[in-house]
Structure formats: structure tokens, C-alpha cells
Amino acid sequence: MNNYSIEEIRKIVREVLLEMQAETFSIGISNRHIHLTEEHFSILFPNESIEPLKPLKQPGEFASKQTVTLVGPKGEIKKVRILGPLRKRSQVEISKTDARNLGVQPPIRLSGHLDDAIEITIRSDAAELTIPAAIIAKRHIHLNYQDMERLNLKEGQVVSVEIFEGARRGIFNDVELRPGENFVLEMHVDTDEANGADIQPNTRGRIIRE
Ligand SMILES: [Zn+2]
Incomplete structure (x- = not known):
């Protein structure tokens, strides 16, 4: 076996650690949230525009100041954050625990895959909408x-x-x-x-x- 000096071993370990670190990534925890179309936003928030509260890690995406209440057959969840910017399709992303509390059974789907998204009611102070938009994000x-x-x-x-x-x-x-x-x-x-x-x-x- 080769005789490495402590210095050499340190150097190798440091290189291996750096290499391993470069392959790691952070994990973002997505809390329940919703995306809205311009049309749905203006029904729920007439005469308002979507107001950024804080930027998300992905460039251009932000949490807005506006929140809504989700309503299902078994319960409600208040203060659900709207994420911006507004999109071409409205989408409600909840966890399995949320789904159970609301009494709904959305499919587990990647964002944007809404063919079999289920109906959910979205309520604001001004209005209420029921649309087929709920998924559990994959x-x-x-x-x-x-x-x-x-x-x-x-x-x-x-x-x-x-x-x-x-x-x-x-x-x-x-x-x-x-x-x-x-x-x-x-x-x-x-x-x-x-x-x-x-x-x-x-x-x-x-x-x-x-
Ligand atoms: Zn994502």
C-alpha cells in the first residue's frame, strides 16, 4: 500500500468532499398554495392586482400578499397563499393531509398536468369559484x-x-x-x-x- 502523508490524505478527502457537495442540492418544502389565471384572480379579487410579498427561489416566482380559503365537503383551510405570476391555468396544490381534512381525493400529478384534477371551491371575501384544479404535487x-x-x-x-x-x-x-x-x-x-x-x-x- 502507498504511504500517503497526512497532508496528502487531507487533500484527497477535501477533493472528494467537494465533489460530493457539488452533487447535492437543497430541498424546498412547498406548503399548500394556488396559482390563478388572470380571469379567476379578477373574479376573486375585483379591482386588485396580484401583489408580491416575497420572492421564491425560482427566478420570477413569488408569494403574493393575497390568500384564499379552500372549501371541501368535509372542511375548510384558510389563508392559502396565491403564488405569482398569474398563469394560463388555475391550479390548487395541497398535501394528502390537507385533502383528507377537506374531504377530497386529488390525484398525485406534476404541476401543469391537470387532466384529472378534481373540483375544489376557492373563496375570497368577494367571491367563490368551484373549478377542477386540485392536485397533490408530485x-x-x-x-x-x-x-x-x-x-x-x-x-x-x-x-x-x-x-x-x-x-x-x-x-x-x-x-x-x-x-x-x-x-x-x-x-x-x-x-x-x-x-x-x-x-x-x-x-x-x-x-x-x-
Ligand atoms: Zn416545483
Whole structure:
């Protein structure tokens, strides 16, 4: 066996750690939220415009000051945040726990896949709308094309992500990639998934190589 000096071993360990760190990413916890079309927004908030409250990590996206109440056959959830900017389709993203409390059973779908989204009632002080817009968001990784190349991933690939720190370590299978020109590398899970794996705002994950 080679005799490495402590200095040499330190250097190798440092390089390996850096390499491993470059392959990790932060995990964003998506609380329940809704996206609205211009038309639906103006029904719920007549004479108002959507007002940014705080920017999200993905460029251009923001949490707005406006909130709504979600109403289902078994319950209501108040203060559900509207995310901006306004979109071409309205979409309500809730967790499985929320769905149970509301008494609805939305499918688990990637954002934008609304063919079988279920009906939900959205209420503001001014109006109430019932539209087929509710899904439970499928976990996914946002990334740009440089990230994809660096991490050696292909469009359409489904990956497994290891949560390697915290008190409830584990592996999430069936994680979809959402590449986009301006996306910042980040995995998105909902609050049920985050609680299940004890994911905190600073928890990081990494893709498992088979
Ligand atoms: Zn996302």
C-alpha cells in the first residue's frame, strides 16, 4: 500500500468532499398554495392586482400578499397563499393531509398536468369559484441544462434522491426532473413528505447512482 502523508490524505478527502457537495442540492418544502389565471384572480379579487410579498427561489416566482380559503365537503383551510405570476391555468396544490381534512381525493400529478384534477371551491371575501384544479404535487427537481449536463442526467429521466442527513433519513424514488432555462437546482417536496423525512429548510439531498 502507498504511504500517503497526512497532508496528502487531507487533500484527497477535501477533493472528494467537494465533489460530493457539488452533487447535492437543497430541498424546498412547498406548503399548500394556488396559482390563478388572470380571469379567476379578477373574479376573486375585483379591482386588485396580484401583489408580491416575497420572492421564491425560482427566478420570477413569488408569494403574493393575497390568500384564499379552500372549501371541501368535509372542511375548510384558510389563508392559502396565491403564488405569482398569474398563469394560463388555475391550479390548487395541497398535501394528502390537507385533502383528507377537506374531504377530497386529488390525484398525485406534476404541476401543469391537470387532466384529472378534481373540483375544489376557492373563496375570497368577494367571491367563490368551484373549478377542477386540485392536485397533490408530485415531487420533482428543478434544474437548468448546465446542471443536467454536470449531473449527467437526461430529459425525462426519473431518479431516486437520498436524504442523507437528519433524524429520518431515507430515499425518495420516482422523482421527476423539471428542466428549464432559468431554473435553480432544487428539489420540491410537499409538507407531508418533508415531515415524513424530517426535512428542514437547510436539509440537502443527492441523486443516487444505480
Ligand atoms: Zn416545483
